[in-house]
Amino acid sequence: MKLKLNIWLTLCLFVFSTIFILVVFNITYSSLEEELVLRAKDKLNAVNILKRRLIELHLRDKKQEADHILSNADLHGVNEADLVENLQSISEIKRIELLHEFDPNQVRFVASLDVDSTYYNFLFTSEKRQVRLVFGLQDIQDILLERTGLGVTGESYVVNERHRLMSASLFHPQEYPTNISSPSHGVLSAIGGKEDVTIYTDYRDVGVMGAFRPVDFYGIKMALLTEIDLDELMRPIYSIREKMVIVVGILMAVSLAISVFLGKILSNPIVQLRRVADQLSLGTLPSDIRPSGPVLEMQQITQSMDKLIRSLKQIASFASDIGEGKMESTYVMLSSHDELGKAILQMRDQLVTLNNEKNALELNSKRILIEAQEKDRERISRDLHDGLGALLTTLKLRMEKSGVMDESADIRDLIERTISETRSLARNLMPAVLRDFGLSEALEQLISDIEDSTQIKVLFFNELENSNYKLEKDKQVYIYRVVQEAINNAIKHAQCDEIQLSITVFDDHLALYIKDNGIGFEVGQKDGFTGLGLRNIEERVRLMGGVFYIESEETGTGIEIEIPIS
Known part of the structure; x- marks a missing residue:
């Protein structure tokens, strides 16, 4: 699949950020769930331990109270009527049985449950008598019904060895307890002498978390269970999960927006470089590019590309100058x-x-x-x-x-x-005078002929005749022709009445200056500059290795020529 760079970057950033958010969400949710379950286990276990202690303490108190009455009766010879009256003062006692036929060597005290009812029995044996006391479970029921900290569905109950409830059910209060069977994992484990806090299905076939442990008091064997529905237990974490899902959704939306933003920021320099590369491949030199983007390497690549473009522009400019004949152009x-x-x-x-x-x-x-x-x-x-x-x-x-x-x-x-x-x-x-007498005499003759044939006055300053320098014959001819051509141009085009001519000799060159007081012309546009006359002047100056300057104003035209001499 071919996608644009910014889309790839956006997808990658979004996928990575989504994975990170989901991992953090899963870890956080798991930690919260684990912490909630751990706290629930601790609370259920603490309640279960407390209620077992209270039940055992209650049974012990009943035993001690009955044992105290029976011991006093045996010691003081109390009759049976008074003994029964004294025993009836014990709370929750349902029935008193005085047994006259018994084995005096039996165990002095035995406790048991009535598996078909919600009663438990104490059997006291002494040398004089044997007494059976039958108690109800109301006091124990009151202990179990204390549900502080157990929420709406939390309950504690006891189950006998036949897996029948011995205490009232929170969910079936009208049902007689022993009619309810509870062969749950917690009951079976507690009857087997185990204690734990775990998740299982209770007598209603509802998932619960329960703490269970056995209660064993002189033959009374029960399973004590403290449970709470999983739905209520997990409701807070479910609520937190729903809020976290909303937060995760918001974070993913923000992550998508940030991914799109970062994708554009990160891809823009690369897209810019691609466009520049495309232009370079077509032979076009783009404008200078500036480093952009937060990535240092991309800025460095952009700077290198900008240097390349500047270098190519320098090379192109240099090549253009060479193409235009500007051979003096330099390249670093x-x-x-x-x-x-x-x-x-x-x-x-x-x-x-x-x-x-x-x-x-x-x-x-x-x-x-x-x-x-x-x-x-x-x-x-x-x-x-x-x-x-x-x-x-x-x-x-x-x-x-x-x-x-x-x-x-x-x-x-x-x-x-x-x-x-x-x-x-x-x-x-x-002119024969040029051949016979040299440049100075030839120029003097030329000026004399011009003044005789025209109304123009020529002012001639000649330093050549006072110098020891001797010009070569060909240069004398070239200089004569240059002066002749320049003066003829002035006569034909300048409408002047005076011409200045000077020849000055320097150490390394000879300077020739011709100036008229005519009407002048616009250099480069008039035919006078581009005409045959001035071109002939320029060619002869080049043949002598000299330089040629011309300037023209409304007050006249001046030509300056410098010719190197050895």
């Missing part, structure tokens, strides 16, 4: 045995290596491409200057000699403009 290993962390770090290192190789390959490819472009520009510039420029100059000289130039001013202006454009195109492709 959980321990020296963190195999997953080791694998992630090794993967990161391999990706960094591959990425560096890729970037180096890209940079090298771009460098080769740009160098090829620059060589082509230099070749084209040289061809324009030495070839087309020389031909145009020769054409102009010949036309001047032939007088054509004097006849047509338009032709002269066209040829001069063509020569000027050819030279300008040659300078833009690769």
Whole structure:
């Protein structure tokens, strides 16, 4: 049978608590029953002993009283009439018999029961006479009818050797005692000389607890029984049992409620862990879990699971950073045995290596491409200057000699403009001054051409010409192209009238700063930042191993470049 954990826990707790309650109930009830029976036995036994003593004392008193009268009569020679009169003074005496024919050697005193009636006999024998005294059992009946402490059904009675009652029955008061037969266990045992307190069936066939013992007085043999009905005896314990059953029912209901409550408390952390495990099995990282429940081990398991989730989140975050190309992201290993962390770090290192190789390959490819472009520009510039420029100059000289130039001013202006454009195109492709005199002179020439061709003033601060540092040829070309591109962007887009350009040399790097006073743009959104011009600037700065910064406001745009130098 498959049940939920909280139901299993509830059932187990309820079953165990029920067993415990029932065991306690059974032990308590048995103890109470045993204590009640023991007390009842003690009381019945005490009453039975007391009544036997009273009966024996009563018989002894009767014997002593009669013996005293007979002894005085024998001593003083009292006549029979006076003797009978004196004997009649004894209570409960029913009949006096003076026997004249007797054996003087008989036992001086013999007592007996009249089995067909409720009388007992005393037989006194002396040398002079033999006297039989017949007594009734009224005095003994009074002793037996004293029922203090015996409840409603408790009674004491005596039974003769023929198992006939010798005293009145509590339950059959109108029935003559000897008409009632009582061959019960208590009677048989007492007649046999045994005494005990036990449970048996009385003369009514009703279960009783009775104390019994024999009464033997000079030949009078009776069974004395003191009994009480089991139903009355056990009534208090039955009442207690009914109340205890109610209490047990209440306790079981409370136990069920507590079991349900504890089942939920104990199962909730496990159910929570199962849900977390299910989410982990689906590749989902759940939120942090907090230790719950009163069981220390469950709290420790929850804490361990929470640490696992945090670790997986850390690994997932680290892997996400790597996926986004954030190779500088760090990961702290959980321990020296963190195999997953080791694998992630090794993967990161391999990706960094591959990425560096890729970037180096890209940079090298771009460098080769740009160098090829620059060589082509230099070749084209040289061809324009030495070839087309020389031909145009020769054409102009010949036309001047032939007088054509004097006849047509338009032709002269066209040829001069063509020569000027050819030279300008040659300078833009690769200024000869950069190749012949270096970066500083080339920038000075570039600024001069800009100021001549536009209304923009360029403020140039050049620290390079005062330093002893000599830039490599390729870096001079790259820096020239960067400045050229930045100034052209400002002219085209910034709507400015002033540009600041500065080159500052530091111990480990060269700083290049270009600033205009134009309208600016929103960095990252305008085409000016994502356009070809700025991308070309950024690529050349990367090829030089430098860094590129740009900031733009409504008061203008500034570009700052730092290039490492050795």
